[in-house]
Amino acid sequence: RVYKRQMRCRSDIDRLDDAFIAIVKSLIPAEEEKAKQQQLLTLLEKLIIKEWPKARLYLYGSCANSFGVSKSDVDLCLVMEEADVNKAEVLLKLADILQSDNLQNVQALTRARVPIVKLMDPSTGISCDICINNVLAVVNTRLLRDYARIDVRLRQLAFIVKHWAKSRGVNETYQGTLSSYAYVLMCIHFLQQRRPAILPCLQGMEATYSVTVDNIGCAYFDQVEKLSDFRSHNKETVAQLVWGFFNYWAYCHDYTDSVISVRTGSIISKREKDWTRRIGNDRHLICIEDPFEISHDLGRVVDKHSIRVLREEFERAAEIMQYDPNPCVKLFEPY
Template sequence: MSKYGMLDNVLNDILKAVTPLQEDWAVRFGIINDLRLVAESVESLRGATVEPFGSFVSNLFTRWGDLDISIELSNGSHISSVGKKHKQTLLGDLLKALRTKGGWNNLQFIINARVPILKLKRYPPGISCDISINNLQGQMKSKILLWINKIDGRFHDMVLLVKEWAKAHKINNPKTGTFNSYSLSLLVIFHFQTCVPAILPPLKDIYPGNMVDDLIGVRADVEDLIAETCDTNINRYISDKSRPKNKKSLAELFVEFLRKFAQMDSWASKMGISPHTGQWEQIKDNTRWLPKTYAIFVEDPFEQPQNTARSVSSGHLPKIAKAFLETYSILISKSQTPNSLLIYLAPPHVSRYIMKPAIPNYGGGYLHPPQPQFPRPVRPQPPPQRHPQQPPQHRIQNGSEGSSSNGSTSGGSKGSSSISRALPMQAQKRQQIWRPRIIQ
């Protein structure tokens, strides 16, 4: 039995609780449809399309996840370019129409953001929406993350688990100087690239170029070229029989994830994270990253050299590192119960959802929790094999992890000649507006 058998069970319970149901998909498609009707009533948006992106398109969202929307302006068949001022004007027009129509709550216009955004909520069920103009970059990034799911299903599960854990520790909010969800997803990708054996390849092996630079010309042609490139390279990686297979369980991978980044406050000023190359990189040697300085650098592999973690403040970096370190210490402790683990791995609304009703525990299940025991944080030992350019880690005692591997790789079906962009079957049946195309 795995050393992390209890942890595996708790992580699976969290996944069951946060994985969207059919109605969660239907609600979001309904919101998209309602926004389309409002946009069609705005003269300045005539001919525009309302298209989702972000975690919804990547299938990396949870039941309570936000919805990202891009309003794509008509420019014939070509990709259009719109200045920031014009985007602000168009979002202002949409804001007036939404107020006139009614039924939308918490309307907020973030006019001076790097990308102007209109934020709102739809009650019920309280889904938050961020609306931007001509965010084709965001759409294509989201699709590539969706296609990466084909390589190994553990990527999807780890992203959901990491985001829930980060919310529990209040380190998944760029407004408060911590990580946004996209940078957390890239940390998972990087972990899967640098674990031993690797689960994911460097993203340059999936799309060699700087994707945002290629978004010029006829939109359908550009999107097809990007999709076909990724399709070919992903299938090549999956079908490589000589590639060592990583069969670690989610629990083992999760513990290793925490250990890998637990000392980020000690190396973040010197080392950057590059999912594009799949390597740690010396900041001083990467001229593209200079002269700007950030608390931590997680490069956008599809929009180099942008830093997806630019929202992380130097004042909050120690708090973030502490969350990694304390959770790691909790998970390797032998004095935990399912309840104490759950409280430390998921935000309160998820924990309550899993633990109710309180029933007797006959060797499993959940009781209303005692206060979790927090052992003194333990600095993890360096891994036995050092990845090229890996940040130095201090030798600390009592940092062992489980060596058993009872998990299994859940990658895409071998021999498939195309990347399936299809959403889960229940979502496809409800979908009326936006349908990811499938390469024939």
């Protein structure tokens, strides 16, 4: 298919830029909402410390990685001292404590892939999930947040892509489409491979932050405020990048052989990862390497049916960005 197509006319795409920026603005949570999240975090910390004085509670996911839209659920991780606690036991105990403190809809999901307690805080209306000892998620949240601090266009692009994915119903891992986390990694990869690049590869640089979690070394350059000249070379607008992103996933990505890897800042081959065939339920039809848990393909949830749905949606979005007179409406039309 069309490999290197020309972008639609320049004045068109400039006009579009304001519209995309306005959409991004409308999605960003208000300061008031951030304050309410903080208030809930403080309340929960107080309750938890009473029972487990040495435990700590961390925000992770979209409320902490700066890719959260308003009214997102809050993801929290309770880190216990011992690495191998009985999670089910802790979660049931935690659910008890929360219930007696008048938190609503408290539910311990001890058999889930990531066991959690769910709750709703009636005073702020915020819903939240608490998991146990998922420290890698806390660390990858930090990596995403640090990438977002380098160039505002990452956050803008990711807001648009997440909004598109939710509107089009392709942000449902239980239906074989991709998580928000996977979409943000796709955006980072896209900006890393842009020429000139918009994002560097932080894990390829001298490490200024380094921790070992579950025997996995997590290290990267986190002094991103020192990268201020990096952004100046590429002047593309958000509208151009949205156009480029969908073109990339519709027509330029090699689904047969390629794995996208934020860790290396490039593409690696499926052969190199031994992701060439189906193993168990992992089919590797679209391959997105987790930046730290490198044996983990975030595309593993995608199956024969959902890969078609995804690729058709990428193509639809690319066509809209190319030809539609009003892409900002059409792109986000409910499916």
